Amino acid sequence: MNKPGPISAKPLSALLGSAINDVFAKQGFASRELVTRWAEIVGANVAAHSEPLKIQWPRPVENQPIEPATLVLRVEGPMALEIQHTSDVILERVNRFLGWKAVGRIALRQAPLSRRPTPKPRKKLDAAEVARIEADLTTVEDSDLRAALARLGASIKRN
Numbered sequence: 001m002n003k004p005g006p007i008s009a010k011p012l013s014a015l016l017g018s019a020i021n022d023v024f025a026k027q028g029f030a031s032r033e034l035v036t037r038w039a040e041i042v043g044a045n046v047a048a049h050s051e052p053l054k055i056q057w058p059r060p061v062e063n064q065p066i067e068p069a070t071l072v073l074r075v076e077g078p079m080a081l082e083i084q085h086t087s088d089v090i091l092e093r094v095n096r097f098l099g100w101k102a103v104g105r106i107a108l109r110q111a112p113l114s115r116r117p118t119p120k121p122r123k124k125l126d127a128a129e130v131a132r133i134e135a136d137l138t139t140v141e142d143s144d145l146r147a148a149l150a151r152l153g154a155s156i157k158r159n
Helices: 012-026 038-042 077-085 087-098 127-136 143-158
Strands: 050-056 069-075 103-110
Touching: 038 050, 038 087, 050 103, 069 077, 069 087, 077 087, 077 103, 087 103, 127 143
Parallel strands: 069 103
Antiparallel strands: 050 069
């Protein structure tokens, strides 16, 4: 009888990575990095008002050179004109990121962005509460562990 191997937890990104890549592939993206690293590629100002929707690849024609793709961006209404004027810079940055001249033009779709919820700023722990809880933890000998447990207790009481 064989002993079972060690059980190790796998990150969710490792389990869902291939499924997510398939969804992005259906939208014309070779990988999800263009979407997930959009702010790094085009800059924070452009990324705050736009997001890539898909890449449309033209159908290949026999004996013709391969045409570059069209990057379709969702853009907030008022910023569409500004992003249209900076489309050359965006194309250059996207192609530099991809490593070749994959995208030849940008098509804009004016629509509200699908914003990710911004995390709420965490409240500071009350130092007096942390010190009071730490004083109650006299049975814990390790000072670092005692301090960590005190911070945990204070954060539980706060919430």
